[in-house]
Amino acid sequence: MATILIVDDSSMARRNLKNILISEGHTVVAEATNGVQAFVEYEKHKPDLVTMDISMPILNGIDGTKKILLSYPDARIIMVSALNQKLMVLAALQNGAKHYIIKPFAPEKVTEVVNEVLHLSCKMPQNNYNPTSVQKQSAGNLSSLHQQQKDNTVN
Numbered sequence: 001m002a003t004i005l006i007v008d009d010s011s012m013a014r015r016n017l018k019n020i021l022i023s024e025g026h027t028v029v030a031e032a033t034n035g036v037q038a039f040v041e042y043e044k045h046k047p048d049l050v051t052m053d054i055s056m057p058i059l060n061g062i063d064g065t066k067k068i069l070l071s072y073p074d075a076r077i078i079m080v081s082a083l084n085q086k087l088m089v090l091a092a093l094q095n096g097a098k099h100y101i102i103k104p105f106a107p108e109k110v111t112e113v114v115n116e117v118l119h120l121s122c123k124m125p126q127n128n129y130n131p132t133s134v135q136k137q138s139a140g141n142l143s144s145l146h147q148q149q150k151d152n153t154v155n
Contacts, residue, residue, distance in 0.1 A: 001025040002048035002118055007038040007064065008080060009056040013103065017051055017080070020107045021114070033057075035064020042068050042075065049117060050077045052097070054088045062092050069096040076117050080105070 004026050008014045018028045026049075030041040034056045042050065050068065054061040061079060068075045079092040079100040089100045098117045101110055 001027065002114070003027050003029045003045065004114075005030050005032065005038065005041050005045060005047040005050045007032045007035070007041075007050060007056070007061065008053035009033045010053070013053065013080070016105075017110065020105075020110045023107075024111050024114070026114070035059030035061060035067060038064045039067050039071075042072065046072075048076065049114065050075060051080050051101070052077050052092075054079055054081045054085050054092065062088060062095060065092055065097050066095050078113055078117055 001024070004021055006014050006017050006021075006028055008017070008031075014031050018031070021028055029045040029047050032038040032041050035052075036059045038050065038052065038059075052061040052065055056064070059067070061081075065077050065079070068077065073096075075096075077092075077097045079089055079097045080103060081089045081092075081100060082103050089097075089102075093100065099113050101113050
């Protein structure tokens with residue numbers, strides 16, 4: 001299974017994510033509480049996947065994502081966000097995050113998103129990089145986010 005770095009300033013959120021990921025057979029190689037620590041831990045462990053909270057002190061998740069992707073463009077990052085942070089999730093996806101999870105998260109949703117991102121990455125060997133398919137995948141994530149915003153506005 002995958003090696004994962006969990007980045008969140010909330011110890012409870014990190015613990016919950018860790019329990020879900022370990023129960024699915026993944027290995028949590030490190031945890032961080034801000035984007036600066038995330039970059040250090042990413043360099044040290046080169047995990048298969050990162051879960052990155054958006055709102056954190058020192059360096060937020062969007063800037064942390066940018067920093068990691070600047071040095072490691074193949075990094076797979078899933079944003080973790082509160083329901084009221086949809087514009088920030090959109091910004092993170094536009095800056096290279098592969099997907100997102102909205103807090104409070106259900107274990108099934110975490111598993112679904114993690115598997116989707118890992119499966120997407122497995123289908124594209126590095127030497128046959130296909131930016132069109134990645135853009136289509138990100139566009140689908142953005143469309144889903146826009147639809148959720150519309151649905152929540154109507155309700």
